[in-house]
Amino acid sequence: xxxxxxxxxxxxxxxxxxxxxxxxxxxxxxxxxxPSLIIEKESCLASLWKLKIYDHLQLHLPKKFCELPYVPxxxxxxxxxxxxxxxxxxxxxxxxxxxxPLLGQEVQWAKYDAAMGRWxxxxxxxxxxxxxxxxxxxxxxxPVLPKIAGISEFRGRLLHTSTYKNxxxxxxxxxxxxxxxxxxxxxSFDLCKNGAQVSLVVRDKVHILPKKILGRSSFxxxxxxxxxxxxxxxxxxxxxxxxxxxxxxxxxxxxxxxMGPLQWKNSVGKTPVLDDGAFAKxxxxxxxxxxxIQKFTARGAEFVxxxxxxxxxxxxxxGYRSNVSSWLKxxxxxxxxxxxxxxxxxxxNWKGKNGVYSVGFARQxxxxxxxxxxxxxxxxxxxxxxxxxxxxxxx
Numbered sequence: 038x039x040x041x042x043x044x045x046x047x048x049x050x051x052x053x054x055x056x057x058x059x060x061x062x063x064x065x066x067x068x069x070x071x072p073s074l075i076i077e078k079e080s081c082l083a084s085l086w087k088l089k090i091y092d093h094l095q096l097h098l099p100k101k102f103c104e105l106p107y108v109p110x111x112x113x114x115x116x117x118x119x120x121x122x123x124x125x126x127x128x129x130x131x132x133x134x135x136x137x138p139l140l141g142q143e144v145q146w147a148k149y150d151a152a153m154g155r156w157x158x159x160x161x162x163x164x165x166x167x168x169x170x171x172x173x174x175x176x177x178x179x180p181v182l183p184k185i186a187g188i189s190e191f192r193g194r195l196l197h198t199s200t201y202k203n204x205x206x207x208x209x210x211x212x213x214x215x216x217x218x219x220x221x222x223x224x225s226f227d228l229c230k231n232g233a234q235v236s237l238v239v240r241d242k243v244h245i246l247p248k249k250i251l252g253r254s255s256f257x258x259x260x261x262x263x264x265x266x267x268x269x270x271x272x273x274x275x276x277x278x279x280x281x282x283x284x285x286x287x288x289x290x291x292x293x294x295x296m297g298p299l300q301w302k303n304s305v306g307k308t309p310v311l312d313d314g315a316f317a318k319x320x321x322x323x324x325x326x327x328x329x330i331q332k333f334t335a336r337g338a339e340f341v342x343x344x345x346x347x348x349x350x351x352x353x354x355x356g357y358r359s360n361v362s363s364w365l366k367x368x369x370x371x372x373x374x375x376x377x378x379x380x381x382x383x384x385x386n387w388k389g390k391n392g393v394y395s396v397g398f399a400r401q402x403x404x405x406x407x408x409x410x411x412x413x414x415x416x417x418x419x420x421x422x423x424x425x426x427x428x429x430x431x432x
Contacts (some may be wrong), residue, residue: 039204043163049073050169050394050417051158053147055082055138058173058397058406060127061105064134064335065414068107071421073171076160078143083127086120089199093227094120096403097219097311099254102404105130105278106410116254148366149391156392169392169417172365177357177400183215187287187333195349198224201352204231210349212236213338217243219310221354225324226315236346237319239291240329244298244309245316246275247282247407253313259299272297283316290317290326306400359398367393387412 049066052059055077066073081087095117096103100110103118110128116121120288131137142160147170150157156170180197188195198220204227214225217239228235246255255275262271275298286293294301298309318324329341361371370389386399386411394413399405 043165044166046166047072047074049167049421050171051075051076051117051156051165051167052171053144053158054175054397055079055140056173056175056397057083057084057127057403058104058175058410059138059171060130060134060136061406061410062171062173062396062413063136064108064130065410066417067134067416068135069417069418069421071414074165074167075138075173076144076158076165077138077140078141078142080141082131082138083124085175086124086127090120091198091201091224091227092120092203094223095313096120096123097248098256098402098404102256102260104369104407106404106407109239110134143380144364144365146366149393151391169394169395169420171413172361172371172398173396174359174361176359176400179358179360180254181358182351182353183355185330185333189299190335191333191337191351192335193337193348195353196350197353197355199357203234204228208232209236210311211337211347213327213346213348213351214238214354215351216354216356217241217310218354218356219308220314221358224316224352224354226313226318229315229318229323235318235323235346236325236327236331239326239329242292242294243307244280244293244301245283245286245291245312246298246309246413248313250278250282263299268299268303269297272299275299283312286316289319290328302400307399308402366392367394369393370395388416392417 049072052062052073052075055075059075060082063073063075077084099116100114100118101105110118110126118126120173142162145161145333147156147158155166155168158165158167158170165318180199182197201224207228208231212235213236214221214228215238217237221237225235225237249255250258250354255278259271259275262274296304302308315324327340331341332340334345337345340343365371367389370393396409396413397406399409401408
């Protein structure tokens, strides 16, 4: 450690990450009288939302399922707020709770010192000492770049969805979208609306559900039904409605898993695609479904069915992953073999040993963030010693 670095002793938890998870955790702690310190590697809060979302992104679920603790969305917001509206909401949320993250502080390592009974969290400037550590960097920290043969040989434009903004610049060009999750579907739809010739790689089985059933959110309907019926019954209902609204996805080359959509989400962690228009473009042939990629070529891709096609651009809608294990020197909560996510699945994912916690890793979206934040805050508040004070220690 540099001789110029300072050690900062904080009585409350240190929260790593100033996105919705970190903000929710800080707000819940504050409501219980527990101070906290958020440290964030970027120069702004909600950096994933501010720096890496596309222009036309909308929340996939109705706003009542996406609110952070204690503060509802403004009444004038639509049922499905835009990404920019959610950013504005998070900024207002931070102001409401007077949350001021310490920005530009990337964590180099964090480890528990058993002799001191404290966590040591090291950034390039400081070493923070705390009794509790909350990991709130989220599941979507680092873009996933697939290892596909020949990817470095492609001479066209290659980008991840984290740098995609809109389809205007792709007008009249041939674009291959790799990945058929919600982002892949939405970006394919956006490209199509802007005049691109779109092909969508569908390698694995996937559940596609209508975003709405009879004018109501399919997610909201499933939440209500789960109060009265088991998961398999609700799954059968969702698949029945999906077939009525969308038709048989198998006829256009999209196979469904054997498990129902909710069982699939609970067991594998993969979220069903909530269709908002892309599927109609697939049925009409405006978005073409192609199989998995065998290898990239200089001008396009060769697919597993031996067909070869040329493309001007390739967009990787291959998602994100956590990078917590790269800096958290602790094995009780996070597991590198589990894609840097908590070892225990929901609902036991939020607490490890020696005062380490996680918020936002339940694979339950923004709704899961709120649930985690309340659990973590309740647990820490029960241990809180009001007489603890800040100390500065020069190293």
